[in-house]
Amino acid sequence: MPDEFQIENNPQPDEKFVVNSLETLKVMADPNRLRILEEMIEGPRTVKQLASALETTPTKLYYHINLLEEHGLIKVISTRVVSGIIEKLYHVSAYQYPIDKSLLSLAESSAEEGFPTIVSSVLDHTATEIRRSIKSGLIDLQSHSKGHRTFMLIRTLSKLSSKKADEFMTRFEELMQEFNDCDEVESPDPDARVYGLTIACYPTHHKNLPSEFKTKGKEEEK
Numbered sequence: 723m724p725d726e727f728q729i730e731n732n733p734q735p736d737e738k739f740v741v742n743s744l745e746t747l748k749v750m751a752d753p754n755r756l757r758i759l760e761e762m763i764e765g766p767r768t769v770k771q772l773a774s775a776l777e778t779t780p781t782k783l784y785y786h787i788n789l790l791e792e793h794g795l796i797k798v799i800s801t802r803v804v805s806g807i808i809e810k811l812y813h814v815s816a817y818q819y820p821i822d823k824s825l826l827s828l829a830e831s832s833a834e835e836g837f838p839t840i841v842s843s844v845l846d847h848t849a850t851e852i853r854r855s856i857k858s859g860l861i862d863l864q865s866h867s868k869g870h871r872t873f874m875l876i877r878t879l880s881k882l883s884s885k886k887a888d889e890f891m892t893r894f895e896e897l898m899q900e901f902n903d904c905d906e907v908e909s910p911d912p913d914a915r916v917y918g919l920t921i922a923c924y925p926t927h928h929k930n931l932p933s934e935f936k937t938k939g940k941e942e943e944k
Contacts, residue, residue: 733766733799739816744839746793747825751843753850755786759795759814766799766813787812795819848920860915881931887923894921 741747749755754776761767761775769787773780790796791812800811821840852873855861861873882890901919 733813735814736816738818738820739795740822741819742822742824744825746795747821747839749789749793750795750819751839752786753843753847754783755790755795756843756847757850758783758786758790759819762796762812762814763817766811768809768811770809772812844920845922848918851918879926879928879931887925891923894923897921 741750750759757776758772761772767775769780769783772787773783776783787796791798794815796812797815798810799813801808802811803809825837825840852861852875855873856863862870863873865871898919898921
């Protein structure tokens with residue numbers, strides 16, 4: 723039998739790990755590595771455990787694991803010997819990975835490459851998770867009645883003043899914070915699940931909207 727893992731390093735992740743280099747951002751933005759990070763947020767994992775959870779093979783994960791460790795996004799907290807081979811137990815370095823604002827600044831030479839990476843990472847990962855949840859049956863596309871919905875996807879346009887747009891963004895931030903704060907970690911409800919929320923609000927190149935656009939939207943809401 724393999725030896726038990728003996729915790730060698732601090733197993734607790736930091737609260738935050740600030741991503742301040744474009745290379746680290748690129749490493750983290752890869753869809754496969756995002757899935758690895760999210761799986762590890764639930765607790766320490768070996769490569770074998772990750773492979774089982776992600777429905778792949780350990781050999782396909784070593785490259786990604788090595789990159790994540792090299793850039794400090796995950797860490798080894800323990801090792802043990804299994805059949806003469808050293809097995810490592812990994813954990814995330816932090817629970818949150820905020821992006822340094824310098825990577826988003828237009829004054830930075832890396833901005834043109836860095837920001838699209840962030841946008842693609844967020845939207846692609848959201849789409850991937852939605853597809854997985856539909857495939858597994860977690861999302862029921864046939865259920866539309868309130869109280870039984872498992873999914874919502876809305877896109878719309880509205881002409882706003884800069885002041886009004888800022889007000890909406892503030893409200894979206896407050897809603898996101900409320901969403902985070904109501905995390906029912908110890909919920910006794912057997913149906914409680916981890917839900918994802920993605921929000922984007924931005925100016926577009928549209929100059930105006932036809933009056934019919936708003937009228938149609940109101941009719942559909944009735």
